[in-house]
Amino acid sequence: NAGVTQTPKFRILKIGQSMTLQCTQDMNHNYMYWYRQDPGMGLKLIYYSVGAGITDKGEVPNGYNVSRSTTEDFPLRLELAAPSQTSVYFCASSGLAGGSYNEQFFGPGTRLTVL
């Protein structure tokens, strides 16, 4: 199992550009998440999905969009990049174990800089 994979690892964008951060998991997990990590702030939830075709906003969704057309993939879209979106982005997934929630598994992250 590769677990949770993310591409790209690094990216520099100009203000106003758009891009898609890719996330794929091969653990057949129903739940997937996008977080951003800023220094001293921990991780903040941007969007999450409880299954294919179902997404919902997290704590900091403004400026982002997601889709979940398959169980495996959960891309995050930035439409008009702003300097405030400079951050490290982590994708995560989780499944059920014995009918109960299990821990979230994280990808390696994408470091995004908007100039």
Next chain:
Amino acid sequence: AQSVSQHNHHVILSEAASLELGCNYSYGGTVNLFWYVQYPGQHLQLLLKYFSGDPLVKGIKGFEAEFIKSKFSFNLRKPSVQWSDTAEYFCAVNERRAAGNKLTFGGGTRVLVKP
């Protein structure tokens, strides 16, 4: 809304010293509790988790944590740290009644272990 507090932002200690990191959360209902670790340049990895049962939980690499329900706390401990424990540590809480198995993270504690 749920909040998670980690009171120490930075901790510096020498090898073989004992470590204790505090974590308090605000939700009064049933919760699942987690400690994640992020080594320099790496993604988050699970150290330990508490779902139910014995409130003293043992994790990987000699870490343990104690859930004290009356204090809304889940403090992380290690009796004797090593240089390789240098990392950032995140406490996270999941409200069982909440949809989507969402986690709320604390702000993180950076631990530096001097050789």
